[in-house]
Amino acid sequence: MNIPVSTVLDVADDGTLLINTNIDGTSQLWEVRNDDQRVQLTDLSSAATGSYLPGTRQVVVSSDTDGNERHQLYLLDPLSAELPVRSLPPLVDDPAHIYHLMSLDAEALIYSTNRRNEVDFDLIRRSHRDGTETVLWDGGGSFAEVSASPDGKYLVSNAMSLQPASNTLRLLDLEAGSWRRITDENAPGHYGAVHWLADSSGFLTSQDASTDFASISYYRVVDQSWHLFLAEEGVNVSLSLNDSGKRALIQRLRDGQTTLSVGDLTVSNGFPELGTETAVKLPTEGYGRGVLSADGSQLAVTFSAPTFPDEAFSAPLGVELAASPLGLQQRTFAEGRALAAGLSVTEVVRIPTRDGEQIPAFVTRGDNSAVINIHGGPESASLYQWSPRNAALILSGHTVVVPNVRGSSGYGRRWMSLDDVELRLDSVQDLVDIHRWLVESGVDGGRVALYGGSYGGYMVLAGMTFYPEYWAAGVDIVGMSSLVTFMENTSPYRRAYREREYGSLEHHRQVLEDASPLPRIENLAKPLMVIHGANDPRVPLSEAEQVAAAVRANGSECEMLIYQDEGHGLSRRKNQLDAYPRAAAFLRRTLG
Structure with missing residues (x-):
């Protein structure tokens, strides 16, 4: 229990890692900087998690009280605050209800909250500049993910449906102010995080509605059509893109073990195409998950195996991806690892x-x-x-x-x-x-x-x-x-x-x-x-x-x-x- 674990939450464009680690007893936010200095950001009374504001080192922090899961949201600037912070003013002062971060860009964040009736979660957009809020959805239900298109015209919400282990996607046209369902909420199927293409013509998401194991599908906005993009027999495939939608990180999961690769996306005749994939070399067989920086120049990975406690790794990617497998640099080193290795x-x-x-x-x-x-x-x-x-x-x-x-x-x-x-x-x-x-x-x-x-x-x-x-x-x-x-x-x-x-x-x-x-x-x-x-x-x-x-x-x-x-x-x-x-x-x- 005393062997600390470190989990990557985000990576800045300059390669700085935002991680969770429980080295001091509860899971708190730390940075691993480019000189490998580790700096503790939070020392809150309960566990904390967070994400960088795209293109910055400011962190949107989420934390509850003594495990009650009524998470509140805070904003922390590690470059100006006296670290580690032991308290922060909440973005919305309402500890009686839940606030979940759904989406984040340079202009605003979107959160879900059950403050209206305790049961249903509404979607609220909050401006970073002046804190003004706009209700995007108050039609009931609960949300897992929300993703905004790069051009700011659309929003996709990923909400639970009434089918077991299933959810449904809705598309919001922000200019028209209208929502439409783009999946059948009465059919079983789980959809993962939505990742938009650079030109906002459509998005990619993992799903198991049309395949038994999770595959990647593409939704094209102009004709409201779905297309299978990447599927493999007996393998769960998932994908994430950087903020511009031009670089992809692909995870393949089989028998609880993963492989990772990166590749660049182009759009041809209205459809995305994935270029040659570059494999990511993991330390051994185990479970790895990664994140790309907003500009796609950095990759950060958390890796774990039954004899390998969770550690943070990273690699610069460059403008052009190399053909040979990508090596990772280990950025955190837990004391007591010899016990696990044996x-x-x-x-x-x-x-x-x-x-x-x-x-x-x-x-x-x-x-x-x-x-x-x-x-x-x-x-x-x-x-x-x-x-x-x-x-x-x-x-x-x-x-x-x-x-x-x-x-x-x-x-x-x-x-x-x-x-x-x-x-x-x-x-x-x-x-x-x-x-x-x-x-x-x-x-x-x-x-x-x-x-x-x-x-x-x-x-x-x-x-x-x-x-x-x-x-x-x-x-x-x-x-x-x-x-x-x-x-x-x-x-x-x-x-x-x-x-x-x-x-x-x-x-x-x-x-x-x-x-x-x-x-x-x-x-x-x-x-x-x-x-x-x-x-x-x-x-x-x-x-x-x-x-x-x-x-x-x-x-x-x-x-x-x-x-x-x-x-x-x-x-x-x-x-x-x-x-x-x-x-x-x-x-x-x-x-x-």
């Missing part, structure tokens, strides 16, 4: 299921005890990257399995849809298939534990109540113990979002009840540890309190750890260093 190799495997499917998983072999660590989401994925909690379990001697059970992203829309609503318990049964595979691999079937956070915490509780005979212990971190009470008590804006995946209280109450651990808690007889943040706006603390009380009422062991200055998960190292070593010790004891 861990056992993590394998990429496929685990067969009772119905002919295969569960993708990462496995690190240890003794004949095992811990299955299930990710949250559920429309998320475990990646081939560093995890200090997994490292602790490996160093404890356990075999560690990190699966992407059905419902996970990264393996095609079909796989991601196999746990929706009435299919919820099919993903729980995947855990039984993993247990069977472990026993066949030499693990003692009586020494297998479940471990997970958020939806992964729900999976721990569901596994231990629906299939109790398979598990020796469980660690539930900010998990849901009842899908009914979770829906009733979560934040209103979260309920509207989560009903797409789990089902609604109005139409699917019995489905939610039937998939909930709490009504069958008498089955949970093995030791349980519960970890939760008191300020969690997603999974309320009451979910932890009710399951702990029920387990104890049955006479079973339950250790509960509550942290008053945390939200959905533990972001402060002091709390991590209290909770996670205790979880590791709990598993060592209960697994023998």
Whole structure:
């Protein structure tokens, strides 16, 4: 836990990196300057993130209070402020509501906020010059991304739809003041960030509406038409452009591992064309994600692997891209890396299921005890990257399995849809298939534990109540113990979002009840540890309190750890260093 991780947020045109690092205990903003001097920008009471104003070193900062997720926005000039700043005046003084940065250019920023009715998020454009605000959208819903065309005529919003793991795109003509839908909001499909071409004739975005794995499509404004631009079988392809839309960074994701390349875009006969790609050399197999500077002259990359904690890298690109692979310069160096480098190799495997499917998983072999660590989401994925909690379990001697059970992203829309609503318990049964595979691999079937956070915490509780005979212990971190009470008590804006995946209280109450651990808690007889943040706006603390009380009422062991200055998960190292070593010790004891 004491090995710091560094994540690239942005890179300025002069090569200065804006990073997050938790070197001092919470994730704060730092700069890595061209002389490799590291300068701390923020020392706020909670974690901070941010982006550069294009073409400048001014930073738009976002931070909440003690994990409550009511993020506020601030403006910081690192060249004039006394660093690190411990407080900043907010751009909008309203801590009771949420403010998310959606888009940023030299003239203005666009944010979304739920201040109108607590549930729906409106889009507001705020001028940097005088702070004047214009409402761009107040028609309901919630937004993931917003992108403005270079000529200032159009705005594309990426908003959640009512389909599971899906969203819809709308195009705003700023001159006419009119919106139009440009995707079918009743059809399943997830669209990624929108990146405009230099001439504003159209944009590129990743999508899985027309392909099973994510591909890149082009939308042309003049005739409102969609065209497939880049697709590869069994690979998730995504793309980002610099501010002028002339240089592209391409990420290919397969089995939780990535490759990166850069290439230049031209427009011919109204369609974009990608020139020869230059590969980016990553340190080893792992997960890398990058960002281009506004002018396209700089590339910055965060890289991580199971034995390689997250570090920042960069490379100048020049006017013309070289044909040979692009080398990266490492810009951050965490103390304690030797411990990570000495861990056992993590394998990429496929685990067969009772119905002919295969569960993708990462496995690190240890003794004949095992811990299955299930990710949250559920429309998320475990990646081939560093995890200090997994490292602790490996160093404890356990075999560690990190699966992407059905419902996970990264393996095609079909796989991601196999746990929706009435299919919820099919993903729980995947855990039984993993247990069977472990026993066949030499693990003692009586020494297998479940471990997970958020939806992964729900999976721990569901596994231990629906299939109790398979598990020796469980660690539930900010998990849901009842899908009914979770829906009733979560934040209103979260309920509207989560009903797409789990089902609604109005139409699917019995489905939610039937998939909930709490009504069958008498089955949970093995030791349980519960970890939760008191300020969690997603999974309320009451979910932890009710399951702990029920387990104890049955006479079973339950250790509960509550942290008053945390939200959905533990972001402060002091709390991590209290909770996670205790979880590791709990598993060592209960697994023998």
